[in-house]
Amino acid sequence: xxxxxxxxxxxxxxxxxxxxxxxxxxxxxxxxxxxxxxxxxxxxxxxxxxxxxxxxxxxxxxxxxxxxxxxxxxxxxxxxxxxxxxxxxxxxxxxxxxxxxxxxxxxxxxxxxxxxxxxxxxxxxxxxxxxxxxxxxxxxxxxxxxxxxxxxxxxxxxxxxxxxxxxxxxxxxxxxxxxxxxxxxxxxxxxxxxxxxxxxxxxxxxxxxxxxxxxxxxxxx
Amino acid sequence: xxxxxxxxxxxxxxxxxxxxxxxxxxxxxxxxxxxxxxxxxxxxxxxxxxxxxxxxxxxxxxxxxxxxxxxxxxxxxxxxxxxxxxxxxxxxxxxxxxxxxxxxxxxxxxxxxxxxxxxxxxxxxxxxxxxxxxxxxxxxxxxxxxxxxxxxxxxxxxxxxxxxxxxxxxxxxxxxxxxxxxxxxxxxxxxxxxxxxxxxxxxxxxxxxxxxxxxxxxxxxxxxxx
Numbered sequence: 001x002x003x004x005x006x007x008x009x010x011x012x013x014x015x016x017x018x019x020x021x022x023x024x025x026x027x028x029x030x031x032x033x034x035x036x037x038x039x040x041x042x043x044x045x046x047x048x049x050x051x052x053x054x055x056x057x058x059x060x061x062x063x064x065x066x067x068x069x070x071x072x073x074x075x076x077x078x079x080x081x082x083x084x085x086x087x088x089x090x091x092x093x094x095x096x097x098x099x100x101x102x103x104x105x106x107x108x109x110x111x112x113x114x115x116x117x118x119x120x121x122x123x124x125x126x127x128x129x130x131x132x133x134x135x136x137x138x139x140x141x142x143x144x145x146x147x148x149x150x151x152x153x154x155x156x157x158x159x160x161x162x163x164x165x166x167x168x169x170x171x172x173x174x175x176x177x178x179x180x181x182x183x184x185x186x187x188x189x190x191x192x193x194x195x196x197x198x199x200x201x202x203x204x205x206x207x208x209x210x211x212x213x214x215x216x217x218x219x220x221x
Numbered sequence: 222x223x224x225x226x227x228x229x230x231x232x233x234x235x236x237x238x239x240x241x242x243x244x245x246x247x248x249x250x251x252x253x254x255x256x257x258x259x260x261x262x263x264x265x266x267x268x269x270x271x272x273x274x275x276x277x278x279x280x281x282x283x284x285x286x287x288x289x290x291x292x293x294x295x296x297x298x299x300x301x302x303x304x305x306x307x308x309x310x311x312x313x314x315x316x317x318x319x320x321x322x323x324x325x326x327x328x329x330x331x332x333x334x335x336x337x338x339x340x341x342x343x344x345x346x347x348x349x350x351x352x353x354x355x356x357x358x359x360x361x362x363x364x365x366x367x368x369x370x371x372x373x374x375x376x377x378x379x380x381x382x383x384x385x386x387x388x389x390x391x392x393x394x395x396x397x398x399x400x401x402x403x404x405x406x407x408x409x410x411x412x413x414x415x416x417x418x419x420x421x422x423x424x425x426x427x428x429x430x431x432x433x434x435x436x437x438x439x440x441x442x443x444x445x446x447x
Contacts (some may be wrong), residue, residue, distance in 0.1 A: 058309065059308070059309075060305055060308055060309070062446065067361060083308075083310060083311040083312075084309075084310060084311030085310060085311075086309060088305070088309055090305065092301070092302040092305070093302065094301070094302035094303070094305055094306045095301065095302070096235065096297055096301050096303065097301055098238075098239040098242050098243050098297070099235065099238065099239060099298075103235075103238070106231075107231050107235050108306065108310075109225050110228060110230070110231035111231060111232075111306065111307070111310035111312060112310055112311065113224040113227065113228075113311065113312075118306050139242075180424070
């Protein structure tokens with residue numbers, strides 16, 4: 001390995017991470033490192049803290065203890081430097097039900113400072129990629145859960161993030177939808193952390209696996 | 222356009238578009254104010270009001286109608302993930318505060334476009350005071366929107382949101398209402414408008430707007446933290 005790569009900082013470095021909800025610890029003593037460009041799959045039973053871990057990495061939750069560095073930024077003190085560099089796909093689609101899919105994507109593009117022409121081109125490209133061009137002008141409230149998930153994936157990658165944080169990315173998607181989504185958020189999409197209950201599908205494409213158990217420290221394999 | 226201005230315009234346009242499409246707040250606010258005027262008309266058994274009574278009826282009605290809109294101001298952000306979307310974007314979070322204040326000012330102005338003419342038809346002998354009343358309405362709307370946005374953002378995560386907003390908001394807007402009615406009273410005086418202490422009350426309204434605008438700008442970032 002060349003010296004420059006030896007010294008390269010990991011995309012994510014977590015040590016002794018703790019996150020409490022009141023008196024209840026959701027995460028306790030979690031630690032791992034993820035190199036840039038690699039995929040980490042997070043497994044664990046319900047309530048193990050998988051979603052909490054993802055939200056901490058996305059700067060949406062503050063850690064209660066431990067050290068967290070994401071893309072060279074220490075959390076929570078440098079969280080502001082990370083904004084716009086992360087693509088987050090959570091349980092909620094983060095889409096306004098009374099706007100159309102296209103309007104939602106335009107809204108997100110403006111929040112992320114994309115120029116109007118570039119944003120329109122990117123939106124068309126993404127809608128084509130998930131085969132949503134013909135349904136993109138319908139209100140989100142009128143779309144099926146699977147269609148909303150496709151739009152949410154477009155939202156997640158719209159601003160070309162450096163790190164993808166994906167919570168159950170296949171949920172509500174049919175077989176065709178999963179294959180289309182794979183093009184945008186699959187292993188070739190860069191550094192990824194994927195929370196899943198479907199290890200059979202995601203383990204083959206994982207560079208690292210993190211197993212979280214209730215009340216147990218994390219184990220990296 | 223700077224990223225901050227673009228984000229401000231995007232959030233404001235999104236809110237106005239959603240309201241025009243769903244009409245969830247404005248019709249309820251307008252209907253409430255018209256109904257309240259009817260109740261006052263028959264409850265007071267008066268066909269004409271002036272001075273402090275007219276100012277009180279107008280502002281009490283507008284305030285409670287405004288609470289309906291303030292209650293719903295952040296519901297979409299809470300229920301559809303808008304807070305997370307804002308927190309993930311590379312923008313100053315106070316942009317959301319500014320855009321919501323602007324949206325609420327527009328809602329209040331639209332409400333007053335309906336409510337004030339109806340109030341004049343129901344209760345006023347002349348329309349002489351309505352011109353300068355616009356300045357009072359604008360300044361009071363700004364203060365009400367700044368305070369309402371702040372309280373609404375704090376209450377939206379509570380199940381008791383509909384109860385919390387009026388409970389916390391109403392005591393905070395007492396100074397605003399005193400100044401608004403103080404400025405309105407001489408405009409609606411019997412025998413035509415006068416401008417006794419009108420400028421003083423406008424300055425009080427402006428000071429209230431400044432204080433709550435700055436407080437909202439300063440603390441809004443912390444309110445969006447988990």
